[in-house]
Amino acid sequence: MSKELTIVQATNPKPKPHPDHLGFGKYFTDHMFVMDYHKDNGWYNPRVIPYEPITLDPAAMIFHYGQTVFEGLKAYPTVDNRTLLFRPEKNFERLNRSCERLSIPLIDEEFVLSSLKELIKLDKEWIPTSEGTSLYIRPFIISTETNLRVSPANTYRLIIILSPVGSYYPEGIHPVGINVEKEYTRAVKGGTGTAKTAGNYCAGYKAQASASEQGQAQVLWLDGIEKKYVEEVGSMNVFFKIKGEVVTPELNGSILEGITRMSIIEMLTDWGIPVVERKISIDEVLQSYENNSLEEAFGTGTAAVISPIGELNFEGKQMLINKRNTGQLSKKLYESITGIQTGKLPDPYKWTVEVK
CATH class of the missing domain: 3.20.10.10 (D-amino Acid Aminotransferase, subunit A, domain 2)
Structure with missing residues (x-):
C-alpha cells in the first residue's frame, strides 16, 4: 500500500452552520479522506480531497449485496483550543473486526488514524465549541466492483467524512x-x-x-x-x-x-x-x-x-x-x-x- 497521503484543499469553502441548529449528521465539512483497494494492489492512493459526491456503476456490488462496514467516533474541542479524540484506536480495531466478518480486506489501523488526524487538522474550524457539541467522524468502506456475482468484491473504497453535531437525542441528557x-x-x-x-x-x-x-x-x-x-x-x-x-x-x-x-x-x-x-x-x-x-x-x-x-x-x-x-x-x-x-x-x- 502506498503510504504517501495526498492532500488537495477545497477552493470554495462551504458556509458553516449555526451551532445552535446542528442536529445530528446534517452538515458536512469541506474535505474527506478516500482510499481505494484492489485485490492486486492492496489499499492504495490515500488522499484528502474536497467533499464531493461519489460516482458508482449501477452494478456496483454494494448496491446489491450490502458489503459495507462503518464506524463512529468524535473529535472534541478543549478550552485551550486543542482537539481530542476518544480511544480512536479502539474504533479502528473494531472496524477491522467488522471487515473480517463481512469479508472485507483489513486496513492499516495506524495509517488510517494518522490520515484522519490530517483530515481533522484541515477542517479544524468546523469543530463546534458550544456545550454538548462535537465533530462526528464517520469512516466507512463499500464494495465498488461492477459485478453481480454473489461473492466478496475485488475492489473497495474507504471514505471518512466529518460532521459537526449537537445531541443525538433531542432530550440530551434527559431520560x-x-x-x-x-x-x-x-x-x-x-x-x-x-x-x-x-x-x-x-x-x-x-x-x-x-x-x-x-x-x-x-x-x-x-x-x-x-x-x-x-x-x-x-x-x-x-x-x-x-x-x-x-x-x-x-x-x-x-x-x-x-x-x-x-x-x-x-x-x-x-x-x-x-x-x-x-x-x-x-x-x-x-x-x-x-x-x-x-x-x-x-x-x-x-x-x-x-x-x-x-x-x-x-x-x-x-x-x-x-x-x-x-x-x-x-x-x-x-x-x-x-x-x-x-x-x-x-x-x-x-x-x-x-x-x-
Whole structure:
C-alpha cells in the first residue's frame, strides 16, 4: 500500500452552520479522506480531497449485496483550543473486526488514524465549541466492483467524512422512553450483530417506527431465539442499576462491543461500584421494577455518550424508572466521561489522543 497521503484543499469553502441548529449528521465539512483497494494492489492512493459526491456503476456490488462496514467516533474541542479524540484506536480495531466478518480486506489501523488526524487538522474550524457539541467522524468502506456475482468484491473504497453535531437525542441528557421489542429480531449469535454494518440498522426501522408511534425514542431488543434476554438498544448498549449493582448484557456473539460501554465498565470498576456482565432477562428487569430495586437504567454509545432511560414499555406495561428523572450515577458517568473527552477533567486512563 502506498503510504504517501495526498492532500488537495477545497477552493470554495462551504458556509458553516449555526451551532445552535446542528442536529445530528446534517452538515458536512469541506474535505474527506478516500482510499481505494484492489485485490492486486492492496489499499492504495490515500488522499484528502474536497467533499464531493461519489460516482458508482449501477452494478456496483454494494448496491446489491450490502458489503459495507462503518464506524463512529468524535473529535472534541478543549478550552485551550486543542482537539481530542476518544480511544480512536479502539474504533479502528473494531472496524477491522467488522471487515473480517463481512469479508472485507483489513486496513492499516495506524495509517488510517494518522490520515484522519490530517483530515481533522484541515477542517479544524468546523469543530463546534458550544456545550454538548462535537465533530462526528464517520469512516466507512463499500464494495465498488461492477459485478453481480454473489461473492466478496475485488475492489473497495474507504471514505471518512466529518460532521459537526449537537445531541443525538433531542432530550440530551434527559431520560428517554424505550419500547421493548418482541416481534422483530435484531441479530442472533453467528450473524452480523457484532459488526457495524448497514443491514443491522435498516432491519430495525420497522420496530423503530412502532416505538415512535408509541411516543418512545428507541427500541430495546431482546435475544433472537427465546425473545427473553435483553441485548441492546438500537443505537446504544444498555445498563441497569439494581440494588446498587450495575448489570449489562454480556457480549454473546450478537451484541455490538461498544467502546463507550467498555469505558463505562472500566470507570465503574475503578470507582469501586459493582458491575457485572451477564444475561439479564426482561422479566428480571420487570420484577426488579415491581419490587422497587431497579434504581436506574441508561444507554451508552458514541453518539449519545450516556442516555438515561426514564421509561420502558413492555407488552403494555409502563415502567417509569427513577420517576423519569436522571439518576445520580448516570449524571456522574456523563459528566466524568464528557469531562475527559473535552479535556475539562484529568484523563487518568490515558483514553484521549490529541490531534496535533
